Amino acid sequence: xxxxxxxxxxxxxxxxxxxxxxxxxxxxxxxxxxxxxxxxxxxxxxxxxxxxxxxxxxxxxxxxxxxxxxxxxxxxxxxxxxxxxxxxxxxxxxxxxxxxxxxxxxxxxxxxxxxxxxxxxxxxxxxxxxxxxxxxxxxxxxxxxxxxxxxxxxxxxxxxxxxxxxxxxxxxxxxxxxxxxxxxxxxxxxxxxxxxxxxxxxxxxxxxxxxxxxxxxxxxxxxxxxxxxxxxxxxxxxxxxxxxxxxxxxxxxxxxxxxxxxxxxxxxxxxxxxxxxxxxxxxxxxxxxxxxxx
Numbered sequence: 690x691x692x693x694x695x696x697x698x699x700x701x702x703x704x705x706x707x708x709x710x711x712x713x714x715x716x717x718x719x720x721x722x723x724x725x726x727x728x729x730x731x732x733x734x735x736x737x738x739x740x741x742x743x744x745x746x747x748x749x750x751x752x753x754x755x756x757x758x759x760x761x762x763x764x765x766x767x768x769x770x771x772x773x774x775x776x777x778x779x780x781x782x783x784x785x786x787x788x789x790x791x792x793x794x795x796x797x798x799x800x801x802x803x804x805x806x807x808x809x810x811x812x813x814x815x816x817x818x819x820x821x822x823x824x825x826x827x828x829x830x831x832x833x834x835x836x837x838x839x840x841x842x843x844x845x846x847x848x849x850x851x852x853x854x855x856x857x858x859x860x861x862x863x864x865x866x867x868x869x870x871x872x873x874x875x876x877x878x879x880x881x882x883x884x885x886x887x888x889x890x891x892x893x894x895x896x897x898x899x900x901x902x903x904x905x906x907x908x909x910x911x912x913x914x915x916x917x918x919x920x921x922x923x924x925x926x927x928x929x930x931x932x933x934x935x936x937x938x939x940x941x942x943x944x945x946x947x948x949x950x951x952x953x954x955x956x957x958x959x960x961x962x963x964x965x966x967x968x969x970x971x972x973x974x975x976x977x978x979x980x981x982x983x
Contacts, residue, residue, distance in 0.1 A: 716832055717851065724847045725755060725840065728824040733791070733816035736808045744816055749844040750787045752868050754780075754854075757831050757838040759823075760797040765954070766927035766961075767835060768794070770813045772855045777815060784868055792817040793825045811928075841867060857973075858922040858966050881968045884914030884941070888974070893949075895980030900953040908947045908976050910965070912939045919968050923947065926962040929954055930978065953982035 735742040747753070758767050777790055794817055796804045801819050808817065818825075825831075831838050836857075841850040841864050854861035893906040912918040917938035925932060934947045949963055963976040 716834075716837060720832075720837075720840075720848050720851050722847050724845065725842060726828040727846070728820075728828060730824075731818065733818050735814055735816050736805050737814060738809055738812075747789060747791065749789075749842070749846065751784070751844055752788045752849065753791060753842045753846075754788065754864070755791045755793065755840045755842060756853075757793045757795070757825060759795045759826070759831075759835070759838070760800065765807055766929070768807070769855055769928055770808070770811050771928055772924075774811075774813060774815070776855060776861070780865070780868070783865060788868055790815065793820050794818065795820050795823045795826060856924050856964065858924075882916045883968050883970060884912055884916040884918050886918060886967065886969045886971065886974070887911045887913045891975070892977040892979070895951070895978065897981040897983055900956045900982035903950055903952040904980065906949045906951070906978055908949065908963070909944050910939070910947070910967075910974075911944045912941050914969070915941050916968075917941070918945070920945070920965060921968070922966045924964045924966075925949075926964075930961045930963065932963055947976075949976075949978055951978055951980075956983050958982075 731745065731747075733744045733747065735744075756773070773790070773792075780788055780790070792815065794804055796819060801821060804819055807813075820826075836853055837851050839851070839853045840848050843849050849867060850860075850863060852860040852863075854864045888911070889909045891908070893908070895904045895906060898904060910918070910920075917940055919938050920934060920936070923932045923934065930949060930951050932947055932949050935945060939945045947963070947965070951959070951961060953959070958979075958981050960977060960979040963978065965974040965976065966972055967974065
């Protein structure tokens with residue numbers, strides 16, 4: 690379908706590895722127009738502070754977004770619930786609440802209570818399916834790469850676009866434009882004025898520290914090109930990491946500092962990623978934070 694191939698162009702623009710480009714081409718072709726299957730026993734629950742509201746039917750009036758999150762790695766990091774809550778508010782405002790987001794969580798064995806606890810702790814009052822049997826994945830065989838476990842569906846449950854709008858602003862823009870009924874074509878994509886960027890470091894090691902105490906790290910980007918540097922968005926791999934920075938364009942020869950703050954939820958060895966989207970050929974720029982919260 691044409692939307693998927695536009696999204697493919699957006700992805701390839703950001704990729705530098707030829708094998709990775711080929712892999713994404715094949716994945717996109719495979720999922721183009723594919724109809725997702727739903728288990729017969731499908732229930733969505735809203736976990737309020739002291740009660741549960743259940744739904745066993747979902748209406749597809751126009752589009753829907755299906756988000757599958759598996760148990761590999763840090764599940765709470767991949768869930769990124771506050772960012773999804775903000776996205777749903779924006780989505781509802783342009784769709785008159787006609788585009789549901791269907792969250793499918795496959796927790797580790799005996800991990801349902803931890804997921805429910807997290808949902809309630811952040812007051813995530815949207816329907817989710819805690820799929821302990823991994824029924825959705827067994828039926829559909831989702832891609833292993835979690836960047837491609839989120840799907841924009843049409844009213845017939847067929848895949849229109851693939852990719853996570855929370856982690857990629859280009860994907861978000863594409864989703865919202867499709868939902869609003871815009872005609873998408875490669876030629877319509879905005880042409881940016883590009884520049885170049887230099888960095889003092891792309892990774893910071895915080896060492897060992899008391900997990901109760903938040904940690905800060907800074908990254909400095911220097912505009913080494915001839916046009917203003919514009920940071921379009923900054924995303925993090927986990928809700929426990931936040932980033933603050935100036936939204937003003939950076940003039941050639943000037944620098945901008947990004948301050949990353951990490952707040953551990955429990956003792957752990959961690960490695961978190963900060964992704965910077967900007968008007969450079971190297972975008973997105975990936976930065977990393979690591980350390981031992983004890």
